Amino acid sequence: MNSSPIGVMDSGIGGINVLKSLIEKLPNEDFIYVADTLNCPYGTKSPEEIENLVRRVSNYLINKGCKAIVIACNTATCHSSFLLNQDKVIVLGVINPTATEAIKNSKKIALLATNATIDSGVYQEILLNANKEVVPIKCSVFVEAIEKGEINSEYARSLVFNHLKSYQNQNIDSVILGCTHFDLYKNHIQEVFKNARIVSSGKPTSIELERLLKKNNLLNPKTTKGKVYLKTTLAANLLKEQVKIFDLDYEFIEKIIV
Secondary structure: OOOOOEEEEEOOOOOHHHHHHHHHHOOOOOEEEEEOHHHOOOOOOOHHHHHHHHHHHHHHHHHOOOOEEEEOOHHHHHOOHHHHHOOOOEEEEOHHHHHHHHHOOOOEEEEEEOHHHHHHOHHHHHHHHOOOEEEEEEOHHHHHHHHOOOOOOHHHHHHHHHHHHHHOOOOOOEEEEEOHHHHHHHHHHHHHOOOOEEEOOHHHHHHHHHHHHHHOOOOOOOOOOOOEEEEEOOOHHHHHHHHHHHOOOOOOEEEOOO
8 A cells, every 4th residue: 555646747738638537546546747838749849859858757756756657648658668667656658558448349440649659650559460450640730729728619620620531431430549638629539530439548547557556555545535736847827727627626736847
């Protein structure tokens, strides 16, 4: 048993979709969420830049005493292999749990992700090894729009439709939201792929985190509701406005330097 917090990191607000699933699955745990909004988006940066950012944020969470770190960002997960060499904390990315879920009952999978995630080929390798047909679609433009607050607007709906409409009639039966930001466009994406199953990262990642914590005897022994602390590398007031759409209970928001 261990009462230390769980760290969750993302380039911005997208990872809060994963955080909410983690809280639902593990309500007694404390969470520290870092939105690296200063450096958002990650998906258009070089592999070296992304790895450096992941290293800095993960070091911050390790220094805060986190017992586990969830990389709630597909792009960051692709460039976090160096963390596997450390044994200080459990490290869980979103790609393996999400891909494993998508493989179930699927034949042809559309992979919606940032440019960097697509270019890494990590998802494609997992899905192709499972004998699935993969249609990778670069969607970094969605991240920038979401961070600017374009979510339920007509602009957002048009952006998604125009970007994806050419893939409508390709017999796609599952769609991976390969960027945690894209949960905020889930309804728009479902409008395009009306008969496809939409696979998000939150639920499968929360199931895997619970399994790892149990395996390592790290579940929080307390029976009271856990606390959530939000950190940002840009401006606290900006994140405070952005998180209003999530209906998230948290203690406070703090600007940090990593």
